[in-house]
Amino acid sequence: MGRPPCCDENGLKKGPWTSEEDQKLVKYIQKHGHGSWRALPKLAGINRCGKSCRLRWTNYLRPDIKRGKFSQDEEQTILNLHAVLGNKWSAIAGHLPGRTDNEIKNFWNTHLKKKLIQMGFDPMTHRPRTDIFSSLPHLIALANLKELVDHHSWEEQAVRLQAEAIQMARVQYLQYLLQPLASNGTTNNNLNSSFMDMDSTISLLNSLSSMKDNFALSSPHQLDTPTQALGTSTLQSVPDSILFSHLPQLENPCTYQTPLNKDNMVQANEFTAFSQGENSPNSPWLASSSSTPSPSVAPPAETNSIDACSTSSYGGAPFAWPDLLLEDPLFHELS
DNA sequence: AACACGTACAACCGCGGCTAT
DNA sequence: AATAGCCGCGGTTGTACGTGT
Numbered sequence: 001m002g003r004p005p006c007c008d009e010n011g012l013k014k015g016p017w018t019s020e021e022d023q024k025l026v027k028y029i030q031k032h033g034h035g036s037w038r039a040l041p042k043l044a045g046i047n048r049c050g051k052s053c054r055l056r057w058t059n060y061l062r063p064d065i066k067r068g069k070f071s072q073d074e075e076q077t078i079l080n081l082h083a084v085l086g087n088k089w090s091a092i093a094g095h096l097p098g099r100t101d102n103e104i105k106n107f108w109n110t111h112l113k114k115k116l117i118q119m120g121f122d123p124m125t126h127r128p129r130t131d132i133f134s135s136l137p138h139l140i141a142l143a144n145l146k147e148l149v150d151h152h153s154w155e156e157q158a159v160r161l162q163a164e165a166i167q168m169a170r171v172q173y174l175q176y177l178l179q180p181l182a183s184n185g186t187t188n189n190n191l192n193s194s195f196m197d198m199d200s201t202i203s204l205l206n207s208l209s210s211m212k213d214n215f216a217l218s219s220p221h222q223l224d225t226p227t228q229a230l231g232t233s234t235l236q237s238v239p240d241s242i243l244f245s246h247l248p249q250l251e252n253p254c255t256y257q258t259p260l261n262k263d264n265m266v267q268a269n270e271f272t273a274f275s276q277g278e279n280s281p282n283s284p285w286l287a288s289s290s291s292t293p294s295p296s297v298a299p300p301a302e303t304n305s306i307d308a309c310s311t312s313s314y315g316g317a318p319f320a321w322p323d324l325l326l327e328d329p330l331f332h333e334l335s
Numbered sequence: 336a337a338c339a340c341g342t343a344c345a346a347c348c349g350c351g352g353c354t355a356t
Numbered sequence: 357a358a359t360a361g362c363c364g365c366g367g368t369t370g371t372a373c374g375t376g377t
Contacts, residue, residue, distance in 0.1 A: 106344050
């Protein structure tokens with residue numbers, strides 16, 4: 001429709017509010033209520049647009065606003081709600097009395113988002129990230145831990161880290177190769193893509209766990225999936241040069257799109273605990289961890305659909321390699 | 336002390352939903 | 357049914373303040 005912005009009128013003030021303007025606004029609303037925001041500025045004697053007045057009132061001047069730092073409980077609630085609702089700040093604010101959507105949004109962008117990223121989680125999906133660069137802090141932490149225990153040399157660590165990075169790249173590339181499978185003519189794309197993500201995650205976990213145990217780079221995992229069909233040991237045969245030449249093609253490799261299915265929950269929780277580096281009592285991803293009961297929010301729809309799935313098949317759909325995969329030279333090297 | 340850089344947060348902008356005409 | 361206008365929301369920007377060099 002292209003309605004012009006309400007603040008187009010010339011002569012209306014913008015920018016920071018003065019205490020005088022605040023007083024006028026508070027006084028007017030206390031006496032008359034805000035009524036029509038568009039009409040309010042004139043009636044209150046404020047040289048601003050109604051939108052600006054509404055924002056100032058709802059985000060700053062409202063008497064029921066709780067100022068000050070967010071408590072641990074509030075932080076936990078925001079994390080929980082964001083995992084379910086996403087960036088629905090007003091909906092999240094509805095569960096936090098006295099907090100405005102703007103305040104929560106700012107708190108998220110300046111604190112919580114960074115916190116999640118530092119912990120190796122995708123702040124949008126709340127799931128572990130597997131792309132190499134976002135995982136580097138974990139790899140380094142892992143190497144440092146190992147060093148403390150075993151007193152191995154820096155050179156050994158470097159070799160180990162390099163090997164681990166290559167291993168992760170392999171997993172990532174495999175995930176990239178398998179992406180078309182998840183959307184290749186079957187009826188339940190969400191279901192299939194969840195298998196892809198889970199398998200890659202488990203392969204990655206196995207790789208890291210194995211390294212932790214004996215510096216071996218991988219161990220085969222007993223899952224009846226295409227990932228297993230290729231096998232992590234087969235992955236070891238991928239030449240690094242080919243591998244890294246493919247990496248720039250990866251599109252958003254860190255995103256996990258679907259929840260884990262219930263049959264894989266044990267592995268999923270292990271991975272969650274592992275990824276966090278410690279069993280944080282405040283973990284938003286562990287069901288029993290919250291110190292306060294989570295608000296009753298309906299789970300996302302796809303969570304329910306996953307309940308019906310099984311780890312032993314792809315919903316019964318006949319399996320075939322997609323053309324995109326068959327055309328890839330690396331696929332032929334792998335198989 | 337001066338500067339650069341990072342952080343926090345208030346405020347603005349533009350879009351879309353809803354409602355009245 | 358189409359249009360116009362209001363309101364609320366989410367994304368982005370601007371700026372004050374803090375910290376490190």
